[in-house]
Amino acid sequence: MSSLLQELNEFSLKITELIDLNDWEQLCEILTQRQARLSLLANTQLSLEEQSVLESIQAMDKLFIESIQLKKMALLKDFQTVAQGQKSIKAYYATATN
Numbered sequence: 001m002s003s004l005l006q007e008l009n010e011f012s013l014k015i016t017e018l019i020d021l022n023d024w025e026q027l028c029e030i031l032t033q034r035q036a037r038l039s040l041l042a043n044t045q046l047s048l049e050e051q052s053v054l055e056s057i058q059a060m061d062k063l064f065i066e067s068i069q070l071k072k073m074a075l076l077k078d079f080q081t082v083a084q085g086q087k088s089i090k091a092y093y094a095t096a097t098n
Contacts, residue, residue, distance in 0.1 A: 005053045008037055012060050019067050 011034040018027040046054070 002050065004037060004040060005050055008034065008057055009053065011037070012057060015064055016060075019064060019071070022071065 011030060014030050015027065015034075018024075018030060041050075041054070
């Protein structure tokens with residue numbers, strides 16, 4: 001496997017770790033670096049092994065997106081809970097001062 005494909009594979013491992021850690025800033029940087037490496041492959045003839053690695057990366061990307069969507073939904077739910085709590089506090093203070 002070429003060193004570039006090995007590097008792309010390592011990016012996938014790092015991306016998984018950063019998603020688990022909710023480190024979105026570092027994730028953005030890693031994705032930018034990975035995209036630069038992927039663009040190097042755009043106009044090259046790939047071996048079957050290299051094509052297989054790229055297909056694997058695409059499959060992993062789908063899993064990354066699903067994982068991020070789940071985290072996004074959880075954060076949205078938490079935000080809604082906080083917003084509802086703030087409304088309750090405001091309502092309490094509004095009735096307590098009357």
